Amino acid sequence: MNEQTEVSQLLEAARRRGQEATGYATLPMGLDKFTAYVGLIGSALELGKLIQTEERDLKVIDTHYEVEVARISAAFREVEAAMIADFQRDESLKAQTFEAINLLIAAGQYEIASEFHKRLLDSFQRPSLEAIIDLRNAGTAGSGTRLSLR
Amino acid sequence: MDSSTVFIVVVVLLVLYFLMRGGSSTVAIVAAKPAPISLFDLHARRGAMTTALSELSSLQFFDAEDAALVEAWEKKQTGQIEELLRAGDTLNRESWRMAGVSYNHAAAAVDFGRKGLEQILGKAEPLLVQYGVDYRTYKVTPSEVLTGDAKIVQLQLHWGQKLNYTTPAAQAAGRAAAGSGSWQVALVMGIAAMAMAAINDSKLLRQLKEMEGEIEAMAEAMQGDVREICVVIQTRLLPQFDWIVRLFGQIEQSLQTLGSVEAGATDDALTHEQVVRLGMAVAEGKMLLTTKAGN
Numbered sequence: 279m280n281e282q283t284e285v286s287q288l289l290e291a292a293r294r295r296g297q298e299a300t301g302y303a304t305l306p307m308g309l310d311k312f313t314a315y316v317g318l319i320g321s322a323l324e325l326g327k328l329i330q331t332e333e334r335d336l337k338v339i340d341t342h343y344e345v346e347v348a349r350i351s352a353a354f355r356e357v358e359a360a361m362i363a364d365f366q367r368d369e370s371l372k373a374q375t376f377e378a379i380n381l382l383i384a385a386g387q388y389e390i391a392s393e394f395h396k397r398l399l400d401s402f403q404r405p406s407l408e409a410i411i412d413l414r415n416a417g418t419a420g421s422g423t424r425l426s427l428r
Numbered sequence: 429m430d431s432s433t434v435f436i437v438v439v440v441l442l443v444l445y446f447l448m449r450g451g452s453s454t455v456a457i458v459a460a461k462p463a464p465i466s467l468f469d470l471h472a473r474r475g476a477m478t479t480a481l482s483e484l485s486s487l488q489f490f491d492a493e494d495a496a497l498v499e500a501w502e503k504k505q506t507g508q509i510e511e512l513l514r515a516g517d518t519l520n521r522e523s524w525r526m527a528g529v530s531y532n533h534a535a536a537a538v539d540f541g542r543k544g545l546e547q548i549l550g551k552a553e554p555l556l557v558q559y560g561v562d563y564r565t566y567k568v569t570p571s572e573v574l575t576g577d578a579k580i581v582q583l584q585l586h587w588g589q590k591l592n593y594t595t596p597a598a599q600a601a602g603r604a605a606a607g608s609g610s611w612q613v614a615l616v617m618g619i620a621a622m623a624m625a626a627i628n629d630s631k632l633l634r635q636l637k638e639m640e641g642e643i644e645a646m647a648e649a650m651q652g653d654v655r656e657i658c659v660v661i662q663t664r665l666l667p668q669f670d671w672i673v674r675l676f677g678q679i680e681q682s683l684q685t686l687g688s689v690e691a692g693a694t695d696d697a698l699t700h701e702q703v704v705r706l707g708m709a710v711a712e713g714k715m716l717l718t719t720k721a722g723n
Contacts, residue, residue, distance in 0.1 A: 315616060321623035328630040336637050343641030347648045354652030358659050365663035379708075388704045395708045399715050407660065407722035408572075414656065421649035422579035422642060423524075427572035 346420050353417025357410060364404040371401060465544030467680065470673050473537040477669065480530040481661050484654055487523040490516030490647040492640060506629060509636050510583070517581050517643050524650040528574050531657045534665045535571045535721035541672035542568045542717055548679050549713045552706060555686055559703045571721035576653070581642050583635050664722045672716055675709050682706040 375398040382391035411425050491497075494516075500508040546568050685702050 317616075317620050321620050321627060325623050325627050325630070328627055332630050332633065335634050339634065339637040339641055343644055346641070346645045350645060350648045350652060354649075354656060358656060361656075361659050361663055365667070369667070383701055383704060388700065392704065392708070395711065399711060402715075407664070407720075410656075410660075414653070418649045418652065421645045422581070423646055423649045423653075424577045425653060426575055426577075428575055 350418045350421055353414070357413055357417065360405075361410065368402065368404060372398065462543070462547075465540070465547055467673070467677055470541055470544055470669075470676060473540050474666075474669055474673065477534045477537045477661065477666060480533050481658060481666075484527060484530050484658050484661075487526060487654055488519060489523055489651050490520050490643050492644050504629070504633060506632050506636060509640075513581075513636065513639050513643055516647070520643065520647050520650050521578060524576055524578070524653065527650075527654045527657050528576055531574045531660070534661050535574070538665055538669050538672070538721035539568070539571050541669050541676075545672050545676055545713050546717055548676055548683075549710055549717070552679050552683060552710055555683065556703070556707060556710060559686075568717050569720070574657075578646060578650075581639055581646070583632075583639060660722055668716065668719070668721065671712070675713050675716070678709045679706065679713065682709065 375394060379391045379394050379398075382388075382394065408427055411427060415424050415426075494512070497509065497512045497516075500512060682702050682705060686699070686706065
């Protein structure tokens, strides 16, 4: 009897030392079946829930990124349209001013022609490339990409 | 002379030879002057710019509607989906990198044109001073290089990769596997493991869908960048370059005409017109020298 108590005490002490060393409780032998059934039930419940919501979750993720892609596409269209508008305005201004300058030079009006020319050069004030890239980065923040000029 | 002395002499001679060779090439680099840039060189660079522009349209990006990917999704083949997504991510990054390279080549061509303009403006200025027109020189500063950063797309660790061996269920499974537990426990744990594998697959599908979305958003942004680079080249770099070429030709022609006229003679109406035109061309040239590629 004493011997049995001694063994039990030794086992208990060993279990305690194991718990102290690993930080979690060691499972008593008799609980094997119980924990196995609980684990199976838990897994079955989780699986059922996951299968039930799988299609819906995949659709939600798809829709989220569809919205993001549409937003990115719209941001680019805006930047491109602004650049094309700047270009058309500059080209038209340049063509008209040069035409006027050529007419003035042909008429010998050199000083007025020079003044026109000076105004033409001063009027080029389109956004810098850095500003366009900043606009691009702001519009596509959710894409995980970033451009920079160094 | 013994063999070791011969060896030392050979080594010393070789070292001297390489030092002298290195020294002379350094002198050659320092003494080298930048080669004069001609109108022909500029036209050749323009050709390279248009080639870079046409190459941009052939770049390929990730396509979520790809038949193989759609089929893999239908069959829920997680391994195949992951493989196709990773291939799509690699394709995106490579095409995006190529687009950046094309832009930087086009910007470098503009800088080359600005250098050429700087050279010819240097020739025009002394002549303008003779005619009473004073212009100061500007230095060409190189344009910035376009670079891109994209976040790394990766799957989070899933069940199979982060098993927790400290749970009671895992302990029971361990005992059953080691033969110290009952067969009923082993059977139940086997079924539980199958259920866990199915759970893991379902979770993995969600993660793969997230990954696909991220790659798709990235592809959209990268394709947008390619279109934007095309627009920048078409509406900014090429017009800037063409302007440089036009001025270069105009200044070259004015220099030839005015060079043959007696210095300071502006009485003749045609000469006066040439001086005014050259003055305007120099002013435009100065503006282009200080304008970096794309601005």
